[in-house]
Amino acid sequence: MAKIAYILLCHKDPEAIIRQAERLTAVGDYMSIHFDASASASLFKEIKDALKDNPNVTFAKKRIKCGWGEWSLVQATLNAVQSAVDAFPRATHFYMLSGDCMAIKSAEYTHKFLNDNDADFIESFDYFDSDWIKTGWKEERLIYRHLVNEREHKKLFYFMFEVQKRLKLERKIPEDLQIMIGSQWWCLRRETIEALLKFVRKRRDVVRFFKTTWIPDETFFQTLVRHLVAEDEIRSRTLTFLMFTDYGMPVTFYNDHYELLLSQDYLFARKISPDAADLKRRLGLLYVAQGVQFMISNEGRSLFQFLSGRGRIGRRFATRFWETESTLGRERELLIVVCKKWHVAKRVLERIRQVTNVPAIEYLFNEEDTPLPDLGGIQNTLEKRHRHRRALMRMLFDYFETDKLIICMDPANLDLLNDFAADRSVTRIMEIECQFSDDYLTGHAMRVGLAGDQTSVDTLERLLPTIRNDMVFESDRIRDAQFEHLTRMRETADVEKNADALSEFLAIPREKAHDIASTDYLFAD
Known part of the structure; x- marks a missing residue:
């Protein structure tokens, strides 16, 4: 029987984190939490004090200050994964979550799904041949060294990029790796996680390479899983239902999305609105329920595109x-x-x-x-x-x-x-x-x-x-x-x-x- 160790990366709202940990571990699963080191120490203490008596919860041994687009997010994940591997030897699967994810299926359904599908679930598309990156940098993310956070030090970030570009300081991608890309929300089997941690300890050159790539949380695990696991054991999809607007922002779900979420062919959904109290309550009760039958219609994405597109019909004034x-x-x-x-x-x-x-x-x-x-x-x-x-x-x-x-x-x-x-x-x-x-x-x-x-x-x-x-x-x-x-x-x-x-x-x-x-x-x- 599948037993899941949830890897939770979070940085705020300790009350919601505590409820999420209690809910997901109530049925015998586990959780390893990394709480951003840049957040208040008092908030982290609140979480630890509330969960200290829960044997199914552990914490990353070292907290990292995380920044969007940088290696710190990968390192935080690795720290939480290592803690989960050490603390929960019975865990068969490791599932990445954020603080605003919630289960949209029961634990009974989730465990049966993972039992019936012996594979790793991670988006893993060829970095150069796929169109996963719609706009902006592609090769530049990899062949140049990105040493500072783009959002915190924007001028310095682009200055260093331009200097490397002018001086032709491109670097080579590790020759034995096919770089892959995809969503950071994955679910991996224990043997895959253990092989990945072993690879990280052995191949420091690969770690050094990814440490200075840009947005490595979209490429690191995706590349290594494809490198370590046979292709027929990988399902190149995420089990977390998420959508993005035309502006690249995650779609947020509210109270009236309950039935829509349950009908999607996914186990979790992101992002649940902090204000969707009734949706959270109903999904929380659902996770521990027994004998629930789910009718999968999976129309969420096409429905969103149709409804959100009604206001985007414009006119053009120049001939093509x-x-x-x-x-x-x-x-x-x-x-x-x-x-x-x-x-x-x-x-x-x-x-x-x-x-x-x-x-x-x-x-x-x-x-x-x-x-x-x-x-x-x-x-x-x-x-x-x-x-x-x-x-x-x-x-x-x-x-x-x-x-x-x-x-x-x-x-x-x-x-x-x-x-x-x-x-x-x-x-x-x-x-x-x-x-x-x-x-x-x-x-x-x-x-x-x-x-x-x-x-x-x-x-x-x-x-x-x-x-x-x-x-x-x-x-x-x-x-x-x-x-x-x-x-x-x-x-x-x-x-x-x-x-x-x-x-x-x-x-x-x-x-x-x-x-x-x-x-x-x-x-x-």
Whole structure:
């Protein structure tokens, strides 16, 4: 049976640390605490006095003053790990935590998970080939020596960097190491931890190298675990659920996130708000509970991106370089069917094909597998289709040897609509307005990853109005764009009005338009 030694790095809030230690050790697990040496001695004494009679708690034998981005964080972790190894010979796993982490599964579930998965859980991506570092320094973190704290001595930090750069004082990375990178929140087996500590004692050259790298807590353990452990025994992921905003700041969880956190495929979450008293209380009770069944839907990240992105829809005022390509052709007509319910648009398109014989292509800018002819590779990916949109459409006109072509688009593709509408060719747009039931919106949320089979009813009830409003917003943006040739079919309209819209859109006799509009299954879900 798995027994966990939690490695807790903390620097404030002794009351919360004491409660966390008592909670996690109440079921027989262990904890080794490193309390930052730069914090008040009285706060540390408060923690030690409160936990001195708990045999499952130990402390790092030497406290370190920790600074962001420097070796001190790694050394503090090593000190706490060594204390845990010495104090708890029965510990099978070592799990890194911070003071604002909390368990989002029961101890029973956590132990079973680790028993069933004999592996080390640590993000470990190739430092140079992966895109883990989104912006800023990459190679510079390693090949130059960083001797002072960047946040405390910013001018000196960058002055020393520039001097090394000008004098070409680059250093070599240890030849036998493949540098890896990832989150510092890991869970490692005892044999891995013991091998790592032995390696640290033996390879002082490696320690010296990492001591003067920048942000080594993202590379030290990640590199050594990959160096010491077979690849098939490493799961390159963290068991701690954490997310970041667009500004690189950790997302904080509050009282109303309880059900969302429980449904994620993780054992802990970071960061829990200090003010989320009810969330802390419920998660604390959960950890010691027995027989709890967890329904994993794992939609947290996609849900956050969707909800936080609603306020980030802006407009751009300059054309991108690929939009300067020549016109589709003055004599050509591009007809665009816009509809959120893709199956409805596809049915309308099929009926249009049958009645008019006009070439029609479904959601080529939304679905990778839309059937397209071989156009020399430009059609291979959605990214290429978007980037070379006008070139793609010209080639399709040429392929079908036609001056009239119909395509489908999602209402979210306003940039494409604006681009094609600005062309010298004739662009006609027909929006199909549909009704959206709660069942449909739930299915849509599942299809796009905002919800899963196990998403709670409470979460869906809060999510569905946002999705509905988002669809209304997309339709409003199309109206606000004031396209010159815009018609609209409506699920709620009668056949005669929809026939009028189709006749205008397709420039066909009304009898043919009526034939299409009268199809009884067009709007069926």
